[in-house]
Amino acid sequence: MINTEILYDIIGRGLRAPSGDNCQPWKFVYDKNNDFIDVHIVPERAKAFLDVDLKATCISIGAVIENISIAAKKSGYDSEFIYFPDENDDGLCARVKLTESSKEEGMYPFIDKRSTNRRPFLPYKKIPVNVIKQLEESVKGNNSRLILSDNSKLKRKAALMAAKSDWIRYNNEIMHTEFMEKIRFSRKESEMKHDGFDTGHLGIGKAGVLFLRSLKPWKRMKFLNKFAGMNKMMSLSTAAMIMSSSNVGLIYTDNSTPGDFIKGGRDLERFWLTAAANNVLVQPMTVITLFIERIKKGQNNGFNAKEDIFARKLYEDFKEIFPVTDKNGLILLFRLGYGFPLKELSLRRPIQEMLTIKGIQR
Secondary structure: OOOHHHHHHHHHHHHOOOOHHHOOOEEEEEEOOOOEEEEEEOHHHHOOOOOHHHHHHHHHHHHHHHHHHHHHHHOOEEEEEEEOOOOOOOOEEEEEEEEEOOOOOOOHHHOOOOOOOOOOOOOOOOOOHHHHHHHHHHHOOOOEEEEEEOOHHHHHHHHHHHHHHHHHHHOOHHHHHHHHHHEEOOHHHHHHHOOOEEHHHOOOHHHHHHHHHHOOOHHHHHHHHHHHOHHHHHHHHHHHHHHOOOEEEEEEEOOOOHHHHHHHHHHHHHHHHHHHHOOOEEEEOHHHHHHHHHHOOOOOOOOOHHHHHHHHHHHHHHHHHOOOOOOOEEEEEEEEEOOOOOOOOOOOOOHHHHEEEEOOOO
């Protein structure tokens, strides 16, 4: 049986994994008699237009599992994973069996350093070749494929596609409402809810936060989109962010089963921790890849007719610069670079709220 201090450290590091808008769609059950941890999806936290068929949640679950594996090894435990161990329980997505082994620190120190940095990066500062090789090695030989490019032409095309996908997002009532519900407009609100993302991480200042808050009502946003092109103006910042980055990258898998997305999430977290170890900042550009996963569903994909045409054209453009097909699972498009790290990380829900221990009175 694992002692409580080690168990809490392992789960605590798992909780530091990324998730869509920091929704943390997981819960854990530790069976003290058999020394395994069950990782469950909490669908009500994961519910979002962008999280089609819980693919984004599966990616985040993979990141959780990778952190658990690293933290367990640091405390002297090997981890054996079984994905979807109960065919009658779709919510149970992984079982982690822990066995005593040698200790190894590995990437443990960088779990609490990894973050999503939405601020502008230092323009045109290149990532050294030796760091690029480390990033490539972090994914090489695992379940996923990695593309990294500093090519200006490719970055320009990726920037345009990401901007167009944000143009759709800001013009869609459901996505606008979900996005605004996840924003925490003050540190006090973040500390009350322990989820969502803090506007302090956006680097837009107090005036920018006030402006963003003013856009929260959909009727106002819809009016500004129609008569001032607000969604188009906001999407331009996405393009500018990518163009000023050192590299654009894509992680994808050969297949697109739920298990593939979980394994891809493990590879993504390993990549992200390697970036953090080298002081390289990462910002996911998730909208376009999740739009593509939704387009793959066919006609009943949730888009209206205009959005559907626009998103399908984006997919065709995407396939022109990245070697992907309908068969592949798109894990993450992202930008890399150097800049100023966040002073405060996004908060997480308390361990006691996320963990159940079987056989112990709570």
